[in-house]
Amino acid sequence: MRRLSAALLCGLSALPSAAPAQEAVPDTIVTGTRVPTPQERVPASITVLTRREIEERGYQTLTEALTAVPGLRVAQLGGPGQQASTFLRGTNSRHVLVLLDGVPLTDPSEPNAAFNFGNELLFDVERIEVLRGPASALYGSAALGGVVNLVTRRAPPGRAFAPYGELAGGTQRTLRAGAGATGTVGAFDYLLSAQSFSTRGFNAIAQRLPDTGERDGFRGVFTTARLGWTPAEGTRIEGLLRWRQNNLGLDDVPRDDPNYSGEDRRWYGQVRGETRLFGGAWTTGLRLAATEDRRRYVNLPDSLSASTADDLYRGTRTTLDWGNTVRLPAVGVLTDGALGFGVTHAFEEARSASGSPFFRTTVDATQRTTAGYATLQYRLGERLDLTAGLRHDATTGFTDETTWRLGAALALPELRSRLRASGGTGFAAPSLFQRFGIIGDFFRGNPDLRPERSIGWEAGVETDLPAFGRPAFATTSATYFRSRIRDLINFNAGFDTLENVDRARIQGVELGLTLRPAAWFEATTAWTVTGAFDAETGRRLPRRPEHVVSVTARVRPASKVVIAPTVLFTGRSPEGAFASYNDQGVPFPYQRSNPPGTVVNLTATWQAFDQAALFLEARNLGNSRFEPANGFATPGRSVLVGTRFAL
Incomplete structure (x- = not known):
């Protein structure tokens, strides 16, 4: 009830560590163009958080990981699991599309079609890519303010276990x-x-x-x-x-x-x-x-x-x-x-x-x-x-x-x-x-x-x-x-x-x-x-x-x-x-x-x-x-x- 009320009342408001981690394609970005491209050649504002950074900074939730991203403001109503909204470059929270390996994660039953960033833990995430700016030409609805893509861990070649x-x-x-x-x-x-x-x-x-x-x-x-x-x-x-x-x-x-x-x-x-x-x-x-x-x-x-x-x-x-x-x-x-x-x-x-x-x-x-x-x-x-x-x-x-x-x-x-x-x-x-x-x-x-x-x-x-x-x-x-x-x-x-x-x-x-x-x-x-x-x-x-x-x-x-x-x-x-x-x-x-x-x-x-x-x-x-x-x-x-x- 509280979440629905907030959605109704807000209106407009309403991706070597200490222990070695596997890196997944560290020099290329897919989120920015849908084509693997070196980050310095992507004509968009991109922030990439690697597994090493996630561990060294102690990020345990997606909300924590996004707090230092330029252009992004996080508002969480409490601790882990509580409703967390992000305002990317001043747009509404429902204007940020969240992907897991390129697939949308937003719950269709959420009244305002906004993603709750407070729910996601990061143990299986290899990197987080944040694309700022309108990206609907790449990803469609909800990518009005930008995109957050969670990339899961990948298997290293040549190692059986x-x-x-x-x-x-x-x-x-x-x-x-x-x-x-x-x-x-x-x-x-x-x-x-x-x-x-x-x-x-x-x-x-x-x-x-x-x-x-x-x-x-x-x-x-x-x-x-x-x-x-x-x-x-x-x-x-x-x-x-x-x-x-x-x-x-x-x-x-x-x-x-x-x-x-x-x-x-x-x-x-x-x-x-x-x-x-x-x-x-x-x-x-x-x-x-x-x-x-x-x-x-x-x-x-x-x-x-x-x-x-x-x-x-x-x-x-x-x-x-x-x-x-x-x-x-x-x-x-x-x-x-x-x-x-x-x-x-x-x-x-x-x-x-x-x-x-x-x-x-x-x-x-x-x-x-x-x-x-x-x-x-x-x-x-x-x-x-x-x-x-x-x-x-x-x-x-x-x-x-x-x-x-x-x-x-x-x-x-x-x-x-x-x-x-x-x-x-x-x-x-x-x-x-x-x-x-x-x-x-x-x-x-x-x-x-x-x-x-x-x-x-x-x-x-x-x-x-x-x-x-x-x-x-x-x-x-x-x-x-x-x-x-x-x-x-x-x-x-x-x-x-x-x-x-x-x-x-x-x-x-x-x-x-x-x-x-x-x-x-x-x-x-x-x-x-x-x-x-x-x-x-x-x-x-x-x-x-x-x-x-x-x-x-x-x-x-x-x-x-x-x-x-x-x-x-x-x-x-x-x-x-x-x-x-x-x-x-x-x-x-x-x-x-x-x-x-x-x-x-x-x-x-x-x-x-x-x-x-x-x-x-x-x-x-x-x-x-x-x-x-x-x-x-x-x-x-x-x-x-x-x-x-x-x-």
Whole structure:
């Protein structure tokens, strides 16, 4: 119920370690163009988090891993498992598409079609790729603000059995354990991975509110299995199955309820085949993927309330995708040409029932989407990379959508610089709830809603600065971005349906500085300045702070020791939720803005043995009570110690 209320009320708001880790294609990016391309030649803003970085910085959830990404602001309502939203370059949380190995993960039964970033653990993830800017020409709906692609671990060649694992425990009765193995045996390769994570947690309700909160614990279990077969060079068939279940206590405001709990399950599977034709010039592949989400939230009667809630959400998605990459011959000064094209078909279904008898909310609906896309890229004069993309999506019941994207990346080795510019359009289709949802006898969804649409562009430069005998003593970067969004979905004046009524304008700059004064020290500062406004009223959009700064460092004082501190500063932001909330006649202590806050984390790793390491992960060292969202404070100070191995 709380999640549905937040979705309704928010409106507009609403990818060598201590122990060796396997690296999957570390020098190329697929997310940015759908064609494997070196990162420096991708004409888009991309951040890549490798397995080494995930471990050295102690990231255990996807939310943690994204906090230091430029242009991205995370707002989580508590600890692991709690609702976590991301605002990428000022766009709504539902405007960020999340993929697992290229397959969408969003739950179709989520009322606002927004992904909950607080649910994902990272033990089976090899890398995280974050693409910023409109990418619907590549991935369709929801990629209006950008894409987050989780790439699972891969088997190393030439090793029949490569086990890995970790065990850690700490404050708040936290226990984290994981074990896995990968290997290649002849023409076959495999991955087996399992992780469990439990914690007593914190009371995330802000101290300024009535003290009725309690600790909200979390228990999560993840398992992943992959089997691949390579019968001949260039031909591969693989199947992947992933399951997770999270059980958690839920915080609520302004009065927390100790009996409010949730269970969140997901099955994910895919079968994929790929082969090369015509001497490797043409790669074609077919993939069938399916996800099934089941979420249940229960609130039993207690001294605070006699009411009972039993909310159930079920969402399924089946995707069939045919993708191709054709390497093109040189044409004059144009080289390294590639044409990508394909067709994808998705079937989505949502079944949900939640809320009280008066405020009963139900959805029972399906929809199908068929899309065709094409991308083209060439290199001019060995230094200018040009890309173009076009996609057409047709969804049952509303207007088709055609999106495009253009980009260029220019290498200037004489100046040790790289220039980048891109622009395109994006869209986010209305959710099944927005089209077909029912609330009591006073609200009906609008099946005639149009997709939310955007147009945006960016331009940036990155420069390496030599000093003190080091060719890249420092790297500076600056990217300006601008976008306009129209047809945003919100309630009509009578609150009895939804309409395309809102518009937004967004601009900002992402500034970066990386210093490498010595081989044992590297520090990166990312400063994002964002102006996100309602185009009608001129007011700032909720939960989009003007300033977000992150400082990450990798310090190696000894050959076997790595220290990774992180400082995260979030500036003041307007708050849009709970403005008119009342509880038993007592007005909610509503803040019109969320004050700024700073959180300091630290991870230290000691490579005690060649194949095993000890680590310490300390979170929120200053015990900050910063509220990323109105009424919900950052979880308090915690420490976790453990060991990690890879044989």
